[in-house]
Amino acid sequence: MREKADSDLVRRQNRLLLLEALRQHGSLARVEMGRHTGLSPASITSISSQLIADGILQEAGEAASPAEMPHRRGRPLTQLAINPKSAHVVAVKVSIDGIELALADGSGAILSRRRSRTSTYEADPRAFGKLVADEVAALLAKPRVAARRVARIGIAVQGVADSKAGTVVWSPAFRTRNIAVSAAVQDSLGIPCNIANDANMIAEGLIGIDRARYGGTAAVVFMGYGVGMGLIINGQVYHGPTGAAAEFGHMNHLPDGPLCRCGRRGCVEAYAADYSLLRWASGEAATRPPSFNAIPEEDMLALEAAARRGEASAVAAYAKAGEALGFGLARLIAILTPSRIVLAGPGTRAMELIEPHLKRAIEAGVVDELRRNVEIETVPIDTDMIIKGTIDRALRHVDREIFAYGPLERRGRELEHIA
Amino acid sequence: MREKADSDLVRRQNRLLLLEALRQHGSLARVEMGRHTGLSPASITSISSQLIADGILQEAGEAASPAEMPHRRGRPLTQLAINPKSAHVVAVKVSIDGIELALADGSGAILSRRRSRTSTYEADPRAFGKLVADEVAALLAKPRVAARRVARIGIAVQGVADSKAGTVVWSPAFRTRNIAVSAAVQDSLGIPCNIANDANMIAEGLIGIDRARYGGTAAVVFMGYGVGMGLIINGQVYHGPTGAAAEFGHMNHLPDGPLCRCGRRGCVEAYAADYSLLRWASGEAATRPPSFNAIPEEDMLALEAAARRGEASAVAAYAKAGEALGFGLARLIAILTPSRIVLAGPGTRAMELIEPHLKRAIEAGVVDELRRNVEIETVPIDTDMIIKGTIDRALRHVDREIFAYGPLERRGRELEHIA
DNA sequence: ATCATTTTTTTGGACGCCGAAATAAAACAA
DNA sequence: TTGTTTTATTTCGGCGTCCAAAAAAATGAT
Numbered sequence: 007m008r009e010k011a012d013s014d015l016v017r018r019q020n021r022l023l024l025l026e027a028l029r030q031h032g033s034l035a036r037v038e039m040g041r042h043t044g045l046s047p048a049s050i051t052s053i054s055s056q057l058i059a060d061g062i063l064q065e066a067g068e069a070a071s072p073a074e075m076p077h078r079r080g081r082p083l084t085q086l087a088i089n090p091k092s093a094h095v096v097a098v099k100v101s102i103d104g105i106e107l108a109l110a111d112g113s114g115a116i117l118s119r120r121r122s123r124t125s126t127y128e129a130d131p132r133a134f135g136k137l138v139a140d141e142v143a144a145l146l147a148k149p150r151v152a153a154r155r156v157a158r159i160g161i162a163v164q165g166v167a168d169s170k171a172g173t174v175v176w177s178p179a180f181r182t183r184n185i186a187v188s189a190a191v192q193d194s195l196g197i198p199c200n201i202a203n204d205a206n207m208i209a210e211g212l213i214g215i216d217r218a219r220y221g222g223t224a225a226v227v228f229m230g231y232g233v234g235m236g237l238i239i240n241g242q243v244y245h246g247p248t249g250a251a252a253e254f255g256h257m258n259h260l261p262d263g264p265l266c267r268c269g270r271r272g273c274v275e276a277y278a279a280d281y282s283l284l285r286w287a288s289g290e291a292a293t294r295p296p297s298f299n300a301i302p303e304e305d306m307l308a309l310e311a312a313a314r315r316g317e318a319s320a321v322a323a324y325a326k327a328g329e330a331l332g333f334g335l336a337r338l339i340a341i342l343t344p345s346r347i348v349l350a351g352p353g354t355r356a357m358e359l360i361e362p363h364l365k366r367a368i369e370a371g372v373v374d375e376l377r378r379n380v381e382i383e384t385v386p387i388d389t390d391m392i393i394k395g396t397i398d399r400a401l402r403h404v405d406r407e408i409f410a411y412g413p414l415e416r417r418g419r420e421l422e423h424i425a
Numbered sequence: 426m427r428e429k430a431d432s433d434l435v436r437r438q439n440r441l442l443l444l445e446a447l448r449q450h451g452s453l454a455r456v457e458m459g460r461h462t463g464l465s466p467a468s469i470t471s472i473s474s475q476l477i478a479d480g481i482l483q484e485a486g487e488a489a490s491p492a493e494m495p496h497r498r499g500r501p502l503t504q505l506a507i508n509p510k511s512a513h514v515v516a517v518k519v520s521i522d523g524i525e526l527a528l529a530d531g532s533g534a535i536l537s538r539r540r541s542r543t544s545t546y547e548a549d550p551r552a553f554g555k556l557v558a559d560e561v562a563a564l565l566a567k568p569r570v571a572a573r574r575v576a577r578i579g580i581a582v583q584g585v586a587d588s589k590a591g592t593v594v595w596s597p598a599f600r601t602r603n604i605a606v607s608a609a610v611q612d613s614l615g616i617p618c619n620i621a622n623d624a625n626m627i628a629e630g631l632i633g634i635d636r637a638r639y640g641g642t643a644a645v646v647f648m649g650y651g652v653g654m655g656l657i658i659n660g661q662v663y664h665g666p667t668g669a670a671a672e673f674g675h676m677n678h679l680p681d682g683p684l685c686r687c688g689r690r691g692c693v694e695a696y697a698a699d700y701s702l703l704r705w706a707s708g709e710a711a712t713r714p715p716s717f718n719a720i721p722e723e724d725m726l727a728l729e730a731a732a733r734r735g736e737a738s739a740v741a742a743y744a745k746a747g748e749a750l751g752f753g754l755a756r757l758i759a760i761l762t763p764s765r766i767v768l769a770g771p772g773t774r775a776m777e778l779i780e781p782h783l784k785r786a787i788e789a790g791v792v793d794e795l796r797r798n799v800e801i802e803t804v805p806i807d808t809d810m811i812i813k814g815t816i817d818r819a820l821r822h823v824d825r826e827i828f829a830y831g832p833l834e835r836r837g838r839e840l841e842h843i844a
Numbered sequence: 845a846t847c848a849t850t851t852t853t854t855t856g857g858a859c860g861c862c863g864a865a866a867t868a869a870a871a872c873a874a
Numbered sequence: 875t876t877g878t879t880t881t882a883t884t885t886c887g888g889c890g891t892c893c894a895a896a897a898a899a900a901t902g903a904t
Binding site: 009010011012013015016017019020023043044045166175176183222223235237239244246247248250252253254256257258260261262268269270271272329333336337338340341342343344345367370371372373375376379 | 431436594667676679680681752759790
Binding site: 436 | 890895899900
């Protein structure tokens with residue numbers, strides 16, 4: 007309730023309502039839009055014809071209701087869908103072992119992909135923005151897409167990203183800190199760009215998949231090369247005041263605990279990330295500086311196998327991870343009482359080894375009354391969810407900041423606010 | 426962006442905008458409202474005259490700008506203010522040692538107070554709703570106010586309150602759990618009623634005092650008979666999905682730590698609440714069940730004096746409290762990176778004893794990058810802030826759910842949603 | 845008294861939504 | 875085939891809100 011309301015706002019909001027309904031259902035007839043939005047048929051006609059004139063909507067093929075509704079009677083429904091050519095967006099995923107890109111059209115369909123094995127860790131951080139820009143330019147060459155038609159670039163990065171400043175504050179993918187990215191990409195290509203934490207993008211992806219399930223207040227914990235978290239508060243992914251929030255992995259579990267990649271001691275990640283599990287199992291001192299190299303999947307599979315065979319050191323490693331995760335979640339529950347906690351990522355492969363300890367820790371760490379309302383689920387997420395979430399987020403931004411106002415050519419006010 | 430927009434929504438929103446501006450500034454002339462809201466003079470005239478006709482606004486005396494602006498020229502400003510008679514609200518504060526009530530008018534001014542020393546701990550929990558209703562009825566007898574003119578009752582309670590269900594889930598003020606309150610009060614008096622955690626009400630009060638300072642993302646920690654927290658996220662006090670959130674005091678600090686009043690071990694409260702400090706200092710076993718009696722202020726003053734004299738056991742007690750609070754805050758920062766943390770309550774009297782340990786713990790517990798942007802301040806809050814916050818919250822609710830639609834007589838839709 | 849200045853109200857136009865009626869496009873029935 | 879029924883969409887007229895511009899109100903300055 008901050009903005010002044012006028013007829014302009016009304017149209018904008020209702021356009022957005024229509025677009026949101028379409029994003030969720032793929033394609034809808036006008037009557038159905040009316041049901042979803044509460045708008046009258048007259049208004050739907052008015053708004054949708056304007057959106058069609060803007061090139062944002064188009065009549066869709068009969069793709070929608072094939073057999074389910076065998077056309078009872080009356081005038082048939084005219085399905086409308088978002089015009090794939092209304093805009094494009096690019097998703098970029100930066101991780102320890104390289105850069106991955108995807109180009110999507112206005113409907114969210116991925117048109118092409120690209121992957122580069124460049125090691126970012128040793129590279130000159132000042133050149134990184136340029137590197138990303140070049141990769142994007144190469145991506146746009148294959149199915150030739152004019153940069154002018156790309157509405158937005160979203161970058162997902164491991165570690166702490168400051169989306170306000172457009173920088174990577176700290177990431178295991180880089181040796182140095184505070185690396186400016188957004189501005190460089192934006193200046194180089196003329197395309198608005200924003201950067202965010204990768205776990206947050208998984209949360210965006212889950213919202214896109216099932217808004218009813220993940221749209222309330224939920225935490226998505228990613229276990230793998232690190233431990234990340236995306237926080238959904240009232241249906242919105244939470245980016246703190248600085249745009250760098252929800253560093254669950256670097257929440258302290260125990261004072262003077264094992265050394266973490268971030269330099270502190272006792273972080274949850276230092277118990278439960280890939281490197282931590284291996285460190286526990288190997289019997290190395292927990293104060294030994296951890297490796298920054300990407301850990302091969304085989305190593306983790308071997309560790310899991312060892313634990314399943316009952317090898318004590320491996321079993322103990324998972325127990326320690328489970329306990330740290332459990333107490334971490336207990337603390338999270340005490341603060342936010344989310345209605346759902348989603349455990350995701352490669353680390354969940356060993357869930358049956360972790361779970362008993364995790365559950366016990368939660369029971370010890372939080373009063374029954376608070377714990378009772380939270381549902382914990384494990385979702386085997388393929389890492390592509392990060393790309394999907396980044397695309398979803400970019401498109402939602404385009405809807406809100408551009409399409410609610412008009413066609414891409416007349417970019418709305420493009421506030422670059424909250425980002 | 427959930428609601429369908431139409432001319433109705435526009436008026437509602439702009440009415441609310443005006444009311445919010447008035448709440449913040451006390452009284453404003455129409456031109457000034459225009460500046461604050463961005464609305465045209467024509468619209469301001471239209472909206473304000475409607476609000477005056479509804480009995481919500483009235484012309485205010487010259488109270489506003491006395492000397493500062495010695496009336497340069499032109500037509501003088503007509504100050505408008507919220508009509509005190511537009512509605513009344515009641516605030517109820519339930520604590521270990523009794524019930525405290527206040528009646529406020531539509532402008533937020535407190536008209537009368539009442540206090541009762543009834544011990545709630547041993548009383549029949551089923552009768553508690555009736556007890557509150559009777560107290561409210563007695564409060565409304567002194568300056569005779571018709572229940573029909575009371576728009577809302579807000580109840581603040583120590584411990585976990587479920588504002589959705591209208592119950593006290595768990596509180597040190599009650600022996601039993603899940604005590605229904607809201608419904609009983611509402612049925613008995615016919616006045617909408619909601620219940621919330623007391624620390625959240627302090628947060629509401631701070632927002633009322635200085636929106637610019639506390640309106641972003643902040644945590645308000647209350648230290649006293651217990652440790653509570655109110656969480657402000659994007660300018661709104663956070664009530665979780667169940668309405669029972671931010672139980673910072675019952676966030677675990679260390680597994681197998683001291684026994685807490687909630688029955689768990691290692692809660693922050695079990696280190697830093699009044700009873701915990703006394704327990705540390707007395708050298709009692711930390712596994713001894715803590716007392717549920719209210720602790721007299723003298724005992725705490727004596728403990729502070731002892732610590733200031735350098736008595737080892739007292740000094741150590743504050744050190745332990747500081748460490749637990751510090752690590753708790755470090756964990757909170759890792760999850761939410763609030764831009765401000767406010768320490769408040771009687772416990773802050775001994776802040777200089779606690780602070781060094783608290784600071785050290787935060788430094789050990791969270792990476793510099795996240796810690797850098799959070800400002801920690803101590804506010805010596807008199808406990809009346811809870812009453813003030815409860816009134817503020819009730820009035821904000823009245824503005825949003827009633828006055829935005831029309832006068833009190835034609836109560837808006839009174840959704841009782843989020844509550 | 846008249847002019848200048850500032851605030852507030854009035855007036856007329858634009859835009860968006862809605863309900864109702866009209867139109868369109870089918871299936872069904874004779 | 876032709877009319878009837880049904881459902882979807884568009885058109886039309888009315889209403890409410892906002893805004894810009896003009897008018898009115900209220901006071902200080904000259």
